[in-house]
Amino acid sequence: xxxxxxxxxxxxxxxxxxxxxxxxxxxxxxxxxxxxxxxxxxxxxxxxxxxxxxxxxxxxxxxxxxxxxxxxxxxxxxxxxxxxxxxxxxxxxxxxxxxxxxxxxxxxxxxxxxxxxxxxxxxxxxxxxxxxxxxxxxxxxxxxxxxxxxxxxxxxxxxxxxxxxxxxxxxxxxxxxxxxxxxxxxxxxxxxxxxxxxxxxxxxxxxxxxxxxxxxxxxxxxxxxxxxxxxxxxxxxxxxxxxxxxxxxxxxxxxxxxxxxxxxxxxxxxxxxxxxxxxxxxxxxxxxxxxxxxxxxxxxxxxxxxxxxxxxxxxxxxxxxxxxxxxxxxxxxxxxxxxxxxxxxxxxxxxxxxxxxxxx
Amino acid sequence: xxxxxxxxxxxxxxxxxxxxxxxxxxxxxxxxxxxxxxxxxxxxxxxxxxxxxxxxxxxxxxxxxxxxxxxxxxxxxxxxxxxxxxxxxxxxxxxxxxxxxxxxxxxxxxxxxxxxxxxxxxxxxxxxxxxxxxxx
Numbered sequence: 302x303x304x305x306x307x308x309x310x311x312x313x314x315x316x317x318x319x320x321x322x323x324x325x326x327x328x329x330x331x332x333x334x335x336x337x338x339x340x341x342x343x344x345x346x347x348x349x350x351x352x353x354x355x356x357x358x359x360x361x362x363x364x365x366x367x368x369x370x371x372x373x374x375x376x377x378x379x380x381x382x383x384x385x386x387x388x389x390x391x392x393x394x395x396x397x398x399x400x401x402x403x404x405x406x407x408x409x410x411x412x413x414x415x416x417x418x419x420x421x422x423x424x425x426x427x428x429x430x431x432x433x434x435x436x437x438x439x440x441x442x443x444x445x446x447x448x449x450x451x452x453x454x455x456x457x458x459x460x461x462x463x464x465x466x467x468x469x470x471x472x473x474x475x476x477x478x479x480x481x482x483x484x485x486x487x488x489x490x491x492x493x494x495x496x497x498x499x500x501x502x503x504x505x506x507x508x509x510x511x512x513x514x515x516x517x518x519x520x521x522x523x524x525x526x527x528x529x530x531x532x533x534x535x536x537x538x539x540x541x542x543x544x545x546x547x548x549x550x551x552x553x554x555x556x557x558x559x560x561x562x563x564x565x566x567x568x569x570x571x572x573x574x575x576x577x578x579x580x581x582x583x584x585x586x587x588x589x590x591x592x593x594x595x596x597x598x599x600x601x602x603x604x605x606x607x608x609x610x611x612x613x614x615x616x617x618x619x620x621x622x623x624x625x626x627x628x629x630x631x632x633x634x635x636x637x638x639x640x641x642x643x644x645x646x647x648x649x650x651x652x653x654x655x656x657x658x659x660x661x
Numbered sequence: 662x663x664x665x666x667x668x669x670x671x672x673x674x675x676x677x678x679x680x681x682x683x684x685x686x687x688x689x690x691x692x693x694x695x696x697x698x699x700x701x702x703x704x705x706x707x708x709x710x711x712x713x714x715x716x717x718x719x720x721x722x723x724x725x726x727x728x729x730x731x732x733x734x735x736x737x738x739x740x741x742x743x744x745x746x747x748x749x750x751x752x753x754x755x756x757x758x759x760x761x762x763x764x765x766x767x768x769x770x771x772x773x774x775x776x777x778x779x780x781x782x783x784x785x786x787x788x789x790x791x792x793x794x795x796x797x
Contacts (some may be wrong), residue, residue: 357719360742428672431682445696451742459743460696482671490665 305333308642311422311446312341315602315644316419319656323649327642335637335645337630339660343428346661350620355590356379358617359454364659365622367448368411369600375624379533380607381455385588391577398535399572400450402565407436409565411456412482413488416555419646420494423504428484435477439470443502448523457582459644464576478566485559498552502636502648505549513623514632518652521546521553526554528599539571551651558653570571573641589613600625602653624658693758698741700761701734707753714745714746714754736761 308603312320326334328593346365350358357507363370375397382389389397410433437447443462444450449534468499468501488494506516509522527543528534537647544560546553590611598605603625610619629652636648684691693699710730715723723740723745725731745754 324765360719360740428676434682439698442694443696445694445698445743446741449740451698451740459747484670486668487665487672490668492665 302499304328310335310645310649314646316415316650317654318415319654321649321654321656323637325637325642325645326510330642332562332637332640332642332645337634339453339527339630339656340468341610341660342657343660344450346552346568346622346631347620348370348618352600354615355611355617358620359601362452363449363451363453364413364620365661366654366655368408369404369454369602369605370448371400371450372598372600372605374450375401375534376596376598376607377579378453379592379598380609383594383598383643384592384609384611385585385589386458387583387588389457390583391621392461392579392582395535395572395576396458397453398442398539399576400452401534401535401591402568402627403436403440403443404450404571405441406565406569406603407433407440411560411564412558412601412650413484416650417488419650420497422494425487432481435473439473439614440494442466443470444469451589454582455489455584459582461658462582467573467576471570474513474566474569478563480565481562485562488559491557491570491601495552497552497644497647498555498651500547501644502551502554502640502651503549504632504636508635509549509632512635513628514603515628516599516601517544517554517557518603518629520544521557522549523547526604531597531599533575533598535572535575538575541568541570551648552630554651589615590617602626603629605658622661624655624661626652626655626659629654695758697758698743699737699757699759700736701741701745702755702757703732703734704753704755705732707751711750713748714751717744717748719744736764765797 307385308325308327309327311317312322322338322341323336325332326336326337346361349361353361359377359381363372363374403472412431412434414426417423417429436504440448440450443461443466444452450598484497496503504512504518504522506523509519509524514522515526516528525543525545529541530543543565544564545559546557590609594608594609596609598607605625606623607623608623609617610617611617625641633649633654636652637645639650640648668734710725710727710732712727715721715725718739719742720738720740722735724733724735741756742754746756751784
């Protein structure tokens with residue numbers, strides 16, 4: 302029997318900007334077991350929610366994560382609105398959907414750059430982040446911030462975008478999409494990338510289901526579940542189908558995200574074309590959240606769940622967020638079993654981990 | 662394998678002939694967008710010290726005093742959420758598109774004189790549910 306050695310991976314590792322720690326038990330170069338440990342950036346969000354005004358918490362929820370910032374605030378506001386029984390005006394719903402899809406594109410392009418960097422493709426990394434910069438400029442133009450949108454509030458959105466700007470953005474994203482397609486084709490057809498991803502980090506459909514994989518990780522294993530199908534925001538009125546791949550390897554997970562970027566460009570164009578006129582917020586005067594509710598949304602990394610309990614006071618009684626990366630850590634440990642040590646960074650990045658989200 | 666080589670070389674040629682994607686920063690500065698959240702500006706002449714901005718501020722960055730007629734904002738606490746700009750009835754709080762330069766030593770000293778930290782918000786009573794000894 303060969304010697305067993307334990308190699309620590311993280312919490313500070315060149316390919317991962319965030320602190321996740323894996324203890325890799327190796328037999329020669331093969332990973333026999335991976336033990337994850339998290340808890341390096343815990344911020345105590347749940348206790349914070351019990352002490353702060355529920356309206357102010359929308360700002361805190363947006364800061365759970367810098368990459369999926371808008372969808373966190375959208376999820377928080379949507380769940381509180383569910384507790385209060387508020388009906389958000391259609392224009393606000395469409396604006397939220399548009400911003401959520403812009404946020405998804407910038408998140409996937411960020412991941413695209415990081416995964417290219419993990420392969421050693423630094424030029425691809427820089428090209429993808431150059432495209433992402435144009436998306437971030439759109440965010441700044443419409444919302445005012447580059448990372449934190451600050452546009453979502455309980456009862457609607459804080460800022461309106463005039464139709465002329467929307468039309469201009471609609472034309473601009475088509476140009477960005479053409480640029481992005483060139484890069485995606487390079488990623489898909491490159492021999493080195495295929496060699497390092499095809500058939501590596503396998504997650505079979507039954508295991509994906511049993512281990513509770515969510516988002517692109519589950520969809521790459523043939524599970525056709527997308528949280529946007531649950532019928533929140535404007536998604537039921539838009540024409541789209543969840544992106545599903547059958548292979549279940551690292552390449553399939555990359556392919557799902559690459560195709561989802563194109564899908565998000567389409568969804569933004571549809572939102573702009575069907576943008577209704579009217580109010581962007583409803584008054585919440587005299588209303589307080591009361592009861593218990595569970596909200597589910599689709600983030601770039603998968604399904605996020607919000608649990609809330611309130612008793613009509615100005616602060617929530619209980620607030621808990623289950624983030625997608627937390628659900629995807631168990632499938633990651635399964636994927637790492639039996640892989641080569643050199644493939645660990647690429648497999649880890651193929652689930653697109655967001656540790657700040659996970660630890661809240 | 663001809664297609665990727667063709668697309669890669671086409672991209673490389675295009676990038677070589679294209680103007681740089683970056684700016685020569687200190688000499689060439691980007692014009693901010695009309696909505697860019699730079700920093701909060703305040704006109705004290707119109708202010709009636711009602712204190713709504715301080716009440717609405719989610720981070721308690723604004724401190725007003727009606728008797729002493731003072732208004733101060735801690736720019737390091739401000740998250741530029743625009744609540745004060747939206748709520749100000751007199752229109753004396755505005756948003757500038759230009760980000761605030763980092764505070765110099767003189768600014769910090771002046772700021773400490775002008776700004777008195779607000780009292781901490783009262784802690785909310787949280788009822789602790791007693792643990793059931795029979796539960797595992």
